[in-house]
Amino acid sequence: MSDEIDGGMEPTTPIWAAFGDLMSVLLGAFVLILVGVIGMQLELTTRLHDEVRQRQMEAQRRKTLEQALAGPLAAGRVTLVNGRIGISGNVLFALNSDQLQPQGRELLKSLSGPLSTYLKSRDEILMVSGFADDQQVRAGNRRFADNWELSAQRALTVTRAFIDAGIPASSVFAAAFGSEQPVSSNADDAGRARNRRVEIAAVPRPASSSGGRAP
Numbered sequence: 001m002s003d004e005i006d007g008g009m010e011p012t013t014p015i016w017a018a019f020g021d022l023m024s025v026l027l028g029a030f031v032l033i034l035v036g037v038i039g040m041q042l043e044l045t046t047r048l049h050d051e052v053r054q055r056q057m058e059a060q061r062r063k064t065l066e067q068a069l070a071g072p073l074a075a076g077r078v079t080l081v082n083g084r085i086g087i088s089g090n091v092l093f094a095l096n097s098d099q100l101q102p103q104g105r106e107l108l109k110s111l112s113g114p115l116s117t118y119l120k121s122r123d124e125i126l127m128v129s130g131f132a133d134d135q136q137v138r139a140g141n142r143r144f145a146d147n148w149e150l151s152a153q154r155a156l157t158v159t160r161a162f163i164d165a166g167i168p169a170s171s172v173f174a175a176a177f178g179s180e181q182p183v184s185s186n187a188d189d190a191g192r193a194r195n196r197r198v199e200i201a202a203v204p205r206p207a208s209s210s211g212g213r214a215p
Helices: 002-007 015-068 070-074 102-120 147-164 189-195
Strands: 079-081 084-088 124-131 172-176 197-204
Touching: 015 070, 015 079, 015 102, 070 102, 084 102, 102 124, 102 147, 102 197, 124 147, 147 172, 147 197
Parallel strands: 124 172
Antiparallel strands: 079 084, 084 197, 124 197
């Protein structure tokens, strides 16, 4: 009789075994979530450290540049704002001219030494940028079609002066901005004079196609 009763019952999985499987799944999911959260925290920490390091390097770069240009800065011959060296166009050139004035040439010579030393300690090159005010080139001046050409030729003149003073040609290049990047209003003579300028900035040296330094 008991054999007949036993034979009619289906085997069942113990409840504790099912509970154990469920806990294993939950534990595995928890571990995966925990690993993901830790991974995100590590990534954020790494990014934060990289950003702090980059800011520290930028601050050190500016401090080094300020030290290299201490003489010209103290004399008021140049300005240094956000790592960019500014020189008034009136110091370097006569109005509507790309020919260096004697005081401008001497100033560039005085800057070439500190800049050469600075560049040798870093993997950077100089960008010489020419800027103009919004006034058209004086009528009768056939050398320049517009302010773009004038600012370009002035940048090239300063670039060549640096090369003549000893900065390697591979460590300097010229750029022109015409009247498109004013730093002051063009409504008066004083503002236009500030906009007629040349700026010099150290920028990262582009990598060559082989991944090394540019020639």
